[in-house]
Amino acid sequence: MNTYLATGLLAVAGAAFVSAPALAAKNEDKPQAAIAVADGTKATPAAHAVVRFTPTQKGLAYTTEAHGLTPGKHGYHLHIYGDCSAADATSAGTHYNLKGSSLNPPADIDRITGNLGELVADANGDARDKGLLPNAKLKGKKSIIGRAVIVHEKANDPSQPPIGAAGSRQACGVIGIADPASVSAPPMADDDAAGNNIADETAKNEGSSAE
Ligand SMILES: [Cu+2]
Numbered sequence: 001m002n003t004y005l006a007t008g009l010l011a012v013a014g015a016a017f018v019s020a021p022a023l024a025a026k027n028e029d030k031p032q033a034a035i036a037v038a039d040g041t042k043a044t045p046a047a048h049a050v051v052r053f054t055p056t057q058k059g060l061a062y063t064t065e066a067h068g069l070t071p072g073k074h075g076y077h078l079h080i081y082g083d084c085s086a087a088d089a090t091s092a093g094t095h096y097n098l099k100g101s102s103l104n105p106p107a108d109i110d111r112i113t114g115n116l117g118e119l120v121a122d123a124n125g126d127a128r129d130k131g132l133l134p135n136a137k138l139k140g141k142k143s144i145i146g147r148a149v150i151v152h153e154k155a156n157d158p159s160q161p162p163i164g165a166a167g168s169r170q171a172c173g174v175i176g177i178a179d180p181a182s183v184s185a186p187p188m189a190d191d192d193a194a195g196n197n198i199a200d201e202t203a204k205n206e207g208s209s210a211e
Pocket of ligand 1: 152
């Protein structure tokens, strides 16, 4: 084989081997997506929910699929500790507030900033939801990575801000870093094209609070 050609091929092959890991290493330290896989607590073992988060300029967009829920509304929120070890998931602690303290919420806080809204389960126990969490991030001081998603027994109760009364915890999942390829489709893209905008979902979240 021509020496120059062989050398050239080796160089190309070498570059390919070097560049792929370098790219992966760069992304590895820069979360581009997150996921929480919530499993049922002891009292509701069939409950299951998957929440996928992707960053947008306005906050984190999320899409949720759940099944095994009792028919009806279920408030669901971010909680402060990524610890689902307790049989009733109380180990996940209180709500995770994206503004100020979670353990000692500011006196003027009028809603749970980590409120994901409500899952509305059909007769089969299946639910889908989507929304936007304003100010939420995948990195930095108020990163949601390592926190928990809790699906509650009941609907959010906006008459009881900021802690509300959504009842017991039916599913709990820790939020981890996800392969961006697994959540590559922009969750809100189709809706944006159809004219359903993110602001509606934001307003929904801002208007409610819960346990
Ligand atoms: Cu909650």
